[in-house]
Amino acid sequence: MTSRTDGHALAGLAALLADPTRAGFCLALLDGRAWTAGELARSAGVAPSTASDHLTRLVRGGLLAEERQGRHRYVRLADPSVAQLVEDLAGRAPAPATPPRTLRAASAQASLAYARTCYDHVAGRLGVLLHDALLARGVLDRAGGLAVTPAGIAWLTDLGVPVEPLRAARRPLVRDCLDWTERRPHLAGALGAALCRRFLDLGWTARGTGRALRLTPAGRPALAAALALDPADLAPPARDTGPARA
């Protein structure tokens, strides 16, 4: 046969994600933070020894990066491109069709659907609203593919997000990411990450449980003003009752 990229290499990489436990690890790590081996083991419901084995394989395969601190082993996704890969796969995978069983779970799910991080950018209903508002305000444009307009560069700089430094990154400046609750695109890429970070820095948003995000009381009017939206459009759903995991 012609010399082609060997199927073994591709299969080996895919095999890393072909186990429910390892896949669960990667989904959990989509919150963009570093987890310890024990946290992941508990989250997946497996023995610590099993989790340790899985993490070693994921790190050797280049999907995860690890950092040892004392007796803890912190792992995180190796790269934004890994996060994109996991997101793309998860977006294509059939919906698990797991209706929430308890009130707590329902509330947590509503909170997740409203706003969450997708590795390092804003997703959920808030993410889609942000995406749409940026288009409406002319910060982004879709005429010839998703791009930032000259006026948008000024607007972003004014907000405290200089665009020039973002070009240095190896990843695309702007990119679509299909939202798996809204089934509509939201903004990813280097700019999506920078905006998410900026909102946190400004105190407009704050991290909740897991990858949940919430709009702060101060953030709601501020964001509405910046995006020329009605604050009512940014109303959150049911109460996020607070922390859960051990």
Add this chain to the structure above:
Amino acid sequence: MTSRTDGHALAGLAALLADPTRAGFCLALLDGRAWTAGELARSAGVAPSTASDHLTRLVRGGLLAEERQGRHRYVRLADPSVAQLVEDLAGRAPAPATPPRTLRAASAQASLAYARTCYDHVAGRLGVLLHDALLARGVLDRAGGLAVTPAGIAWLTDLGVPVEPLRAARRPLVRDCLDWTERRPHLAGALGAALCRRFLDLGWTARGTGRALRLTPAGRPALAAALALDPADLAPPARDTGPARA
């Protein structure tokens, strides 16, 4: 735990690509054409019964689409997004480090590195040249993310590639695709596919063995003129000696 996208769904999808034989099928199908079950079986070196089993799983999993014609079962990648997924995975997978053993293989590989299709768009050195030339000519622009310029829309229309109809597609108009021989981006997305098709229609390029592509004698000066390039820059490598597969 919190209700999250179940790891089982992701793992099930990844498992489809986690087998060397199935992965090889998908890589072969990256040429964008439909293959019969028997061709794929021979190409992978497995029994027809084994291949049949694998194909059924890939179709059920939504990665492949099938079409029965008489006693033949034709399969192809279900969707451009599947091709993108496979490309992304293959690009991240470690290089198989398989130096060509025979002269035939070396020649075929050089031909592939020069020009090939990446599912439905132009890749290889020609793909990168095309990408760079489109940027240099101002058809594409990267100032705020990869996009087509207004001048570019006119240029493309003049070439016989109207841009408006391409917006109707569900996929992005323009997209970067990392070339695994050149390690540099080339143009993918709906426009990349349309350009590849147009070049074939114009007779500027022709399909070779597998996913190989070659620039025709008429195509070389025509493409050079359209892109304002020196025809010498488009010189192909060693001879492509012809068909190989049974």
Add this chain to the structure above:
DNA sequence: CGCACACGTCGGTGGGTACCGAACGATTCA
């Protein structure tokens, strides 16, 4: 200094699955 904790390593077990050969339907051609 010694207990508690986090993690890694090492057999052993069980379930999942890739593979083949052989027999069987279906289609096409002579």
Add this chain to the structure above:
DNA sequence: TGAATCGTTCGGTACCCACCGACGTGTGCG
């Protein structure tokens, strides 16, 4: 109508690997 080809179904075998429990190592705290 018979023969060749393409594909599928069906056992059966061998192999891989996810999982656990138990034990060992290093860290941090009292």
